[in-house]
Amino acid sequence: MSKAPNTKSFETESHFGDAVIECARSLGHCFCLGLDPHLSMIPEAFRAGDMHPGNPATVSATEKFLLEVIDRTSHRVVAYKPQSAMYEAMGSAGINLLERLVAYIHERGGLVLLDAKRGDIAATAEAYARAYLAPDSPNPVDALTVNPYMGLDTIEPYLDLSRKHGKGVYVVLRTSNPGAGAFQDLRSEGGTVYEVIAENLRPLTEDLCGAQTGWSSLGVVVGATAPAESAKIREILPKALYLLPGYGYQKGDITRITSALVPGPSKLEGGLISSSRATLFPQGEHDSPYQKWTAAFTDQLERHIKAVEDIL
Numbered sequence: 001m002s003k004a005p006n007t008k009s010f011e012t013e014s015h016f017g018d019a020v021i022e023c024a025r026s027l028g029h030c031f032c033l034g035l036d037p038h039l040s041m042i043p044e045a046f047r048a049g050d051m052h053p054g055n056p057a058t059v060s061a062t063e064k065f066l067l068e069v070i071d072r073t074s075h076r077v078v079a080y081k082p083q084s085a086m087y088e089a090m091g092s093a094g095i096n097l098l099e100r101l102v103a104y105i106h107e108r109g110g111l112v113l114l115d116a117k118r119g120d121i122a123a124t125a126e127a128y129a130r131a132y133l134a135p136d137s138p139n140p141v142d143a144l145t146v147n148p149y150m151g152l153d154t155i156e157p158y159l160d161l162s163r164k165h166g167k168g169v170y171v172v173l174r175t176s177n178p179g180a181g182a183f184q185d186l187r188s189e190g191g192t193v194y195e196v197i198a199e200n201l202r203p204l205t206e207d208l209c210g211a212q213t214g215w216s217s218l219g220v221v222v223g224a225t226a227p228a229e230s231a232k233i234r235e236i237l238p239k240a241l242y243l244l245p246g247y248g249y250q251k252g253d254i255t256r257i258t259s260a261l262v263p264g265p266s267k268l269e270g271g272l273i274s275s276s277r278a279t280l281f282p283q284g285e286h287d288s289p290y291q292k293w294t295a296a297f298t299d300q301l302e303r304h305i306k307a308v309e310d311i312l
């Protein structure tokens, strides 16, 4: 699906929404693996020194771990969702690591949805959009999460690159965290904040639908912990792909998250169900030797994928 590192022109130059759905249909599930290298959780088999974020050895250890994870999963997951903050926390070496990982995933034909939740005035958003969504960017990902709090004009630069190059844009709508409702559920005449944003996004999602599947490259982030809200959003945004974080570690009940999905040709579809910590770091395996860790990791990954398959 992709070309050489950092010169990649997304072959779905075509369309992110189509690429996600086509991959999900061929794999038979919609599991997305979060690449969140929490340094304290990196297994013993990969750790080096004190794992301080400023140590070059920490970055190398993290890279070894994540390359192993990617090698073991690239044929099994629909997309990867690196969390930008985890790499930024390691300074410029961490950002370089993120670039190498994105290139590595692309060499293997994988999709990268960078979770960076960018949001700023349009002039600055243009730079964020160029940084990640322009095909000639030093670190071109396939999709980016963005924050709509500052208004629709601030997401326009990302949409522009989606129109031109088929990139995915995921707007944060109703999040998975315990405090999500405090602001996002506030009511005005038009409904809750997240419903008002969704209404505003509707025509934009419809403009960005793929020719192959009809799904939009403009998606939304909705916590897997929020099935009722998910259902309401689906009524407003029938064509938007969901990114559903919060499965696993945050205990989102995926048997209820079917409210986000709709029947496709053979299974439910319309979202990416994402897990980071719970899949990357099987409980009790932190101190395991390499062989035991690989077995535990593969077992955990397959259990999580199976749980997703079972609800579709």
Ligand SMILES: O=c1ccn([C@@H]2O[C@H](COP(=O)(O)O)[C@@H](O)[C@H]2O)c(=O)[nH]1
Residues within 6 Å of the ligand: 034, 036, 083, 115, 174, 175, 176, 177, 221, 222, 223, 245, 246, 247, 248, 249, 250, 274, 275, 276, 277, 278
């Ligand atoms: O509502 C949201 C939006 C984004 N996230 C991000 O997803 C992962 C979740 O990690 P887990 O280890 O699976 O809990 C993380 O990168 C969050 O920043 C979210 O959790 N909820």
